[in-house]
Amino acid sequence: MDTAALTAMNYTRLGPKPGNRVVVVGGCGGIGRVLVNACLDLDLKVAVLDLPVSLDAHPPPNSCLHVAVDATNEDDVNAAFAAVEKEWGGCDVLVNLCGFTVDPEPVAGMSTDIFESVTDGSLRSTFLCARAALPLLKAAGGGVMVHTASGLAFKGLPGTAPYGAAKAGVIALSKSLANENAPDIRVNVVAPGAVDTPFLRGGTSRGGEDESKATHVDTVKYAEATPMKRLAVADDVVAPILFLAGDASRFMTGQVIHINGGGYMP
Numbered sequence: 001m002d003t004a005a006l007t008a009m010n011y012t013r014l015g016p017k018p019g020n021r022v023v024v025v026g027g028c029g030g031i032g033r034v035l036v037n038a039c040l041d042l043d044l045k046v047a048v049l050d051l052p053v054s055l056d057a058h059p060p061p062n063s064c065l066h067v068a069v070d071a072t073n074e075d076d077v078n079a080a081f082a083a084v085e086k087e088w089g090g091c092d093v094l095v096n097l098c099g100f101t102v103d104p105e106p107v108a109g110m111s112t113d114i115f116e117s118v119t120d121g122s123l124r125s126t127f128l129c130a131r132a133a134l135p136l137l138k139a140a141g142g143g144v145m146v147h148t149a150s151g152l153a154f155k156g157l158p159g160t161a162p163y164g165a166a167k168a169g170v171i172a173l174s175k176s177l178a179n180e181n182a183p184d185i186r187v188n189v190v191a192p193g194a195v196d197t198p199f200l201r202g203g204t205s206r207g208g209e210d211e212s213k214a215t216h217v218d219t220v221k222y223a224e225a226t227p228m229k230r231l232a233v234a235d236d237v238v239a240p241i242l243f244l245a246g247d248a249s250r251f252m253t254g255q256v257i258h259i260n261g262g263g264y265m266p
Contacts, residue, residue, distance in 0.1 A: 007247075015242035018043035021088050021140070022245070023081075025071055025129050026097030027064075028054035030197025034234040035095065035241060036060060042242070047084050047091070049129075071098045071125035081132035090139030093245045095146045098125040099166070101216060104159025115162045122166035123173070130177055134185070142184035146244045147174050149191040149256060151264040167191070171256055178254035186253040188244045193260030194222050195232040228261030 015038075016022065022039050026032045027048030039046045040061060047065040048055070060066045065087055069080040084091060099122035102114060126147055137143035152160045153167035171189055178187040194200060194217050223230050240257050243249055258264055 006250075009248065011248075013246070014248040015042050015246040016044055016093055016144075017247070019045065020092040020245075021045045021047070021090070022093040022095065023047045023049060023084055023091050023133065023136075024095045024097065025049045025069075025125070026099075027060060027066075028058040029097055031195065031234045031237050032097050033058060035097075035238045036064065038238050038242060040064070044093075045088070047088070049080050049084075071129055072120045074128055077125075077128040077132050081129075081136060085136050085139070088136075091133065091136040092140050092143045093146070094129065094133040094137065094144070095241055095245065096126050096129050097148050098122060098129070099148060099150075099163070101160070101163040103216060106159060107161050110161070118162035119166040119169070122163065123169040126170050127173060130173070130187075134181070137185050143186075144245050145174070145177065145185065145187040146241050147187070147189045149174075149189045151191055151193045151258065151260050153191065154264060154266065175254045182253055186244075186250070188249070188252055188254070189256045190237060190240050190244070191256050191258050191260075192232055192237050193226070193258075193263045194219065195234065195237060197234055222263075226261040226263040230261065232259060232261065 022044050024032055024036055024046060027036045028050040036046050036048060040063060047067065048060040049067050049069045051070060052068040055066055055068055065084065067080045067083050070076045101118060105114070130145060133145065147170050149167040149170045150163065152164040153171055156164060174187045174189045181187065200216055200219070219231055237259055240259055244252065244257065258266065
């Protein structure tokens with residue numbers, strides 16, 4: 001590529017260009033709702049794909065396209081992206097926030113059903129959505145995928161095997177996608193630590209908004225062990241996602257950005 005043909009960088013806007021079409025899978029969750037509102041504030045077009053129960057509990061703003069989908073179901077995913085394609089003709093950005101975890105449990109006593117449900121929720125869903133989004137990104141002349149992993153993909157903490165394995169798989173999948181689709185489509189990953197959202201109690205569509213439920217981690221001990229001395233909040237994750245989705249990160253692909261207050265430093 002002739003680098004002289006690159007447009008000048010706009011340092012006042014690190015996110016996507018106004019008018020870009022952004023598909024947010026899991027847009028009704030704790031991080032997703034903040035991301036969707038941020039995208040609308042930046043004059044982006046937004047499509048929210050989420051479970052029917054999540055769409056009912058947290059209806060997206062009226063200006064959003066919204067499609068019910070079980071991201072682990074192949075037919076559902078293909079139909080959802082076909083609906084986006086029919087409405088928009090393509091898309092510029094895919095953000096995949098899918099995933100959930102369960103109470104910590106050692107592998108020795110874990111059922112196959114639990115392992116598969118957790119891995120499907122993160123890895124299978126990412127594969128299905130990425131594959132379905134590729135034609136839409138290509139129709140736009142190229143674009144960006146931002147996937148969600150976790151520090152647990154690297155730490156291997158006791159009781160977190162299915163979620164950690166799934167998120168490690170998301171990273172490996174993303175790197176392959178980055179190589180297969182460069183230079184037109186960039187694929188990067190954010191890997192948050194614990195974020196103060198309903199996810200810590202199971203997820204938005206799995207009773208996580210019941211604040212009487214115990215969290216999967218001891219949040220007080222977690223914050224104390226983190227150099228920044230707190231948990232992340234949704235904004236801490238949304239800003240890096242927008243950076244990866246915009247031209248400011250145009251020479252980044254196949255990368256993982258860790259968002260954990262220093263709790264894990266690779």
